[in-house]
Amino acid sequence: MKRRSFLAAGAALGGLSGLGLRASYAAATDTLDIAVISDPVTLDPALMASFFEVAVQYNIFEPLVHVTPKLEAQPGLAQFKSVDETTYVMTLRDGLTFHDGTPVDAKAVKANFTRYMDPKTGSPRASELGPVKSVDITGEKEVTIKLSAPYAPFLQVLSNRAGMMVSPAAVEKLGADFATQAVGAGPYKVVSWTKNSELVLEAFDGYWRGAPAFKRVVFHPIPDETVRLNNLRSGTVQLIDGVAPQLAKQVQGDSKLTLKKMAGLGFNAFSFNTTAAPFDKPEVRRAFSMAIDPETIVKAAYFGSASPAFGPIPPSIGWAFDAALKAPRNDPAGAKAALKKAGITTPVPVEITVTNSPIYVRIAQILQAQANAAGFQVKINQIDATSLITVLRKRTFDLCMSPWSGRSDPDGNMYNYFTTDGPNNFAGWKNDTVDGLLKKARTETDQSARAKLYDQAQKEIVDGAPMLFVAFPETLQASEASVDWMQYPDGALRLQFAKPA
Amino acid sequence: MSTVAVNPPGRLRRLGRRPRALVGFVLVAIAVFAAIFAPWLTPYTPVQPDFGAMLSGPTLAHPFGTDDLGRDVLTRVLYGARVSLLIGTVSVAVSLIGGALLGSVAGYAGGWVDGAIMRAMDIVFAFPSILLALGITAVLGPSLGNAILAIAVVNLPVFARIARAQTLVVISLDFVEAKRALGFGAVHILTRTVLPNIATPLVVQGSLLFAAAIITESYLSFLGLGAQPPTATWGTMLHDAIGFLSLAPSLAWFPGMAIFLTVMGFNLLGDAMRDALDPRSD
Numbered sequence: 157m158k159r160r161s162f163l164a165a166g167a168a169l170g171g172l173s174g175l176g177l178r179a180s181y182a183a184a185t186d187t188l189d190i191a192v193i194s195d196p197v198t199l200d201p202a203l204m205a206s207f208f209e210v211a212v213q214y215n216i217f218e219p220l221v222h223v224t225p226k227l228e229a230q231p232g233l234a235q236f237k238s239v240d241e242t243t244y245v246m247t248l249r250d251g252l253t254f255h256d257g258t259p260v261d262a263k264a265v266k267a268n269f270t271r272y273m274d275p276k277t278g279s280p281r282a283s284e285l286g287p288v289k290s291v292d293i294t295g296e297k298e299v300t301i302k303l304s305a306p307y308a309p310f311l312q313v314l315s316n317r318a319g320m321m322v323s324p325a326a327v328e329k330l331g332a333d334f335a336t337q338a339v340g341a342g343p344y345k346v347v348s349w350t351k352n353s354e355l356v357l358e359a360f361d362g363y364w365r366g367a368p369a370f371k372r373v374v375f376h377p378i379p380d381e382t383v384r385l386n387n388l389r390s391g392t393v394q395l396i397d398g399v400a401p402q403l404a405k406q407v408q409g410d411s412k413l414t415l416k417k418m419a420g421l422g423f424n425a426f427s428f429n430t431t432a433a434p435f436d437k438p439e440v441r442r443a444f445s446m447a448i449d450p451e452t453i454v455k456a457a458y459f460g461s462a463s464p465a466f467g468p469i470p471p472s473i474g475w476a477f478d479a480a481l482k483a484p485r486n487d488p489a490g491a492k493a494a495l496k497k498a499g500i501t502t503p504v505p506v507e508i509t510v511t512n513s514p515i516y517v518r519i520a521q522i523l524q525a526q527a528n529a530a531g532f533q534v535k536i537n538q539i540d541a542t543s544l545i546t547v548l549r550k551r552t553f554d555l556c557m558s559p560w561s562g563r564s565d566p567d568g569n570m571y572n573y574f575t576t577d578g579p580n581n582f583a584g585w586k587n588d589t590v591d592g593l594l595k596k597a598r599t600e601t602d603q604s605a606r607a608k609l610y611d612q613a614q615k616e617i618v619d620g621a622p623m624l625f626v627a628f629p630e631t632l633q634a635s636e637a638s639v640d641w642m643q644y645p646d647g648a649l650r651l652q653f654a655k656p657a
Numbered sequence: 658m659s660t661v662a663v664n665p666p667g668r669l670r671r672l673g674r675r676p677r678a679l680v681g682f683v684l685v686a687i688a689v690f691a692a693i694f695a696p697w698l699t700p701y702t703p704v705q706p707d708f709g710a711m712l713s714g715p716t717l718a719h720p721f722g723t724d725d726l727g728r729d730v731l732t733r734v735l736y737g738a739r740v741s742l743l744i745g746t747v748s749v750a751v752s753l754i755g756g757a758l759l760g761s762v763a764g765y766a767g768g769w770v771d772g773a774i775m776r777a778m779d780i781v782f783a784f785p786s787i788l789l790a791l792g793i794t795a796v797l798g799p800s801l802g803n804a805i806l807a808i809a810v811v812n813l814p815v816f817a818r819i820a821r822a823q824t825l826v827v828i829s830l831d832f833v834e835a836k837r838a839l840g841f842g843a844v845h846i847l848t849r850t851v852l853p854n855i856a857t858p859l860v861v862q863g864s865l866l867f868a869a870a871i872i873t874e875s876y877l878s879f880l881g882l883g884a885q886p887p888t889a890t891w892g893t894m895l896h897d898a899i900g901f902l903s904l905a906p907s908l909a910w911f912p913g914m915a916i917f918l919t920v921m922g923f924n925l926l927g928d929a930m931r932d933a934l935d936p937r938s939d
Binding site: 522535 | 704705706708711725726727799881885886887897899900901902903904
C-alpha cells in the first residue's frame with residue numbers, strides 16, 4: 157500500500173519522476189528504489205575514481221571476470237584461461253551484445269583495453285593494467301593478453317572497473333556525454349540520470365544471465381544516514397546502502413526489514429603528512445598511534461560493526477590477512493614517554509582533518525581525547541566531502557582521514573597507498589623496502605609466498621607508521637524484507653541477483 | 658512625533674511589575690547563572706569522553722544522560738550557555754556599535770554619504786539572513802569567531818536603519834540646531850548629542866536580536882559551520898543528536914529546550930523593555 161501511494165504520487169508529479177502515468181500499479185513490484193550515500197561522479201568506468209560509483213557500477217557494466225561474494229574469480233563476459241604466468245586467453249560468451257545492440261566481440265574488448273591504457277584517456281585503469289604488454293585478437297570471440305611480467309592480481313583487476321566492457325561505438329558517438337549516458341553490457345541500461353536526484357536504470361533484455369527480475373531500478377542519493385533509513389522505513393525506497401552502525405540493532409529488530417552485514421574489504425585509516433612537521437618524524441607518528449585505542453573506536457564509533465585494524469589488509473581477504481600483526485596501542489603514558497625520549501616539546505599541536513559526516517567527527521573526537529592525553533594538542537578541522545580529495549592530494553593536512561573501500565586483492569589495498577609513486581600515497585611516504593616488496597608481490601604468483609611478502613610489507617608499514625589504521629568496517633546495508641538480494645563485501649550492488657522474495 | 662526617547666527612572670521599575678517580563682528575566686538569569694558558574698555546577702568537563710558510559714539515559718550521576726561519546730549532557734548544556742551568551746553578546750555588541758555609527762553618520766551627513774551607506778546596508782539586508790550567514794562562514798571557514806562575525810554582519814543593517822531614522826529625528830530638534838549654531842563640530846554633535854539620544858531603541862532592538870543571534874548560531878553549528886567539536890554548544894549538540902534520535906531522543910531534547918527557553922527569555926524581556934521604554938506607550 158505504501159509503495160502504491162508513492163507511485164501514485166510520482167505519477168501525479170507527471171514526467172518529473174520519469175514514472176509517467178503509464179506506470180501502472182502492476183508495475184509497482186517491478187521497480188526497486190535504492191538510497192545510496194552519494195551520486196556517482198561519472199558513469200564511465202575509464203574515469204571512475206571514487207567510492208561513490210561502487211554501488212551502481214556493476215549494474216550497468218559487466219566485467220570480463222565475475223567474483224563471488226567470497227571473492228572467487230568466475231567467468232563473467234568471458235571464460236579465462238592462463239596459458240602461462242604471463243599469457244591469458246579470454247573467450248567471450250556467444251551472442252553477447254552491448255545495450256546499444258552492437259556485439260561484444262574480440263574487437264570491442266581490444267578497443268576497451270586500448271582506451272583504458274591510452275594516456276590520453278587519463279584513466280586510473282592504466283596503472284591497474286600496468287603490466288599488460290599486448291592485447292591480440294586471436295579469434296572472433298577470443299583475445300590473448302600478454303603481460304610483461306607475472307601479475308598476480310590480474311583476474312581480480314579484470315573483475316573490477318578495468319574489466320568492464322563499454323560499447324566502443326557509443327564511446328565514439330557520445331563523446332564526453334558517455335560519462336552520463338554510459339552504454340555497457342551489464343544487467344541494466346541507463347534510462348536517465350538527473351544529477352543529485354536520481355539515476356534510472358531499466359532491465360536489459362539481452363543480458364547474458366537473462367533479464368533481471370526488477371524491471372526498473374532507481375538510485376536516489378541521500379547523504380544523511382538517518383534520512384536514508386527513514387526513507388526505507390517509510391517505504392519510499394526498498395534498499396539502502398550505508399546503514400549507520402548505531403542503528404543496525406534497531407533495523408535487525410524490525411521484522412519488516414532485513415539487515416545484511418559482512419566484513420568489508422576496505423579499511424578506515426588516517427594518513428600522516430610525513431612531509432611536514434610534526435609528523436615528518438617517525439617517532440612522533442608512532443607516539444601518536446601509540447596513544448590511540450582502536451578498540452574504543454570500534455566500540456564508540458562503530459558500535460561493534462567493525463574490527464580493529466593495525467594494517468591495510470582486512471580479515472576478509474583471509475589468505476593474506478595477518479592475525480598476528482600488532483602495534484603498540486592504547487598507551488598514552490608510553491606515547492608521552494616516547495615523545496620525551498625523542499626530544500619533542502609537548503604539547504605538540506596537530507590538526508585532524510575529517511569530512512563533516514557524523515561518524516568521522518565522532519572518530520576525530522575520540523582521537524583527539526586520546527592523543528591529548530599523550531601530550532598532543534589536537535584541533536579538529538571539518539571539511540565537506542568533495543574537498544577531501546583535494547586536501548589529500550595537496551597534502552594540506554597534518555593527519556587526514558583516508559578511508560579505502562578496498563579491493564578483493566591485497567595489492568589493491570597496498571600498492572596505491574604505500575609505493576612512493578602510488579596515487580594514494582597521501583602521506584608522501586618513501587620506503588624502498590616496501591616499494592620492493594609490493595612490486596615483488598605483484599609478480600609472485602604463489603599465494604603463500606605472496607602472503608609472506610605482504611606480511612613483511614605490513615610490518616615495515618607498522619614501523620614507519622605513514623598511516624594510522626583504526627578499523628576494518630563491516631558493510632552494513634538494509635532492505636525491505638520483501639526484497640531478496642545478494643550482498644558483497646565491498647558494498648557493490650549486483651542487482652541481477654535481486655528479486656522480489 | 659518629535660519626542661526624544663529619554664529614560665525616566667520610573668519606566669525601568671515598571672518592568673518588574675509585568676509578569677511576562679518577570680518570566681523573561683528569570684529565564685535569562687538562569688542562562689547567565691549557568692554560563693558563569695558552569696564549572697562549579699558540575700563535576701564533569703564538557704569535552705572529556707567516557708567510553709565506559711556512552712548513551713546512558715538519565716541517571717542519578719548524569720541527570721540528563723550521556724551522549725554518544727559518554728559526555729555528560731547536563732554539563733554540555735551548562736557550558737553551551739556560555740557559548741550562546743558569548744555569541745549573543747559579542748555579535749549584538751558589534752552590530753549595534755557598527756550599526757549605530759554607520760546609521761548616525763548616514764543620517765547626519767545626508768547626501769551621497771547617506772546614499773552609499775544605506776544602499777550598502779540594503780544590499781546586506783536583501784539577502785535572506787541565514788543564507789548570508791552561511792555564505793560568510795563557508796567562505797571564512799567554520800569557527801566560533803567567524804560565526805559571531807557572520808551574525809554581526811547579518812544584523813548590521815537593522816541597527817543602521819534604526820540609528821539613521823532616529824538620527825534624522827534628533828538632528829531636526831532645536832537643541833541640535835543650537836549646538837550647530839554655537840559652532841560645535843560634527844563629531845562632537847554626533848557623539849555627545851545624537852548617539853545618547855538614539856540609544857534606547859537600539860538597546861531594545863539589541864535584546865530582541867540577541868535571541869535571534871542564539872538561534873542563528875544554532876543553525877550554523879547544526880550545519881557544522883559554527884563552533885567546532887568538541888566545543889559544547891547547543892547547536893552542535895543538536896547536530897550530534899540526529900544520528901541517535903531514535904535511540905536516545907533526550908540527546909536532542911535537552912539542548913533543544915535550552916535554546917527554546919533562553920530565546921523565549923530574551924524575547925519576553927525585549928518585548929517588555931520595548932513596552933516600558935517606548936515613550937509612545939504612555
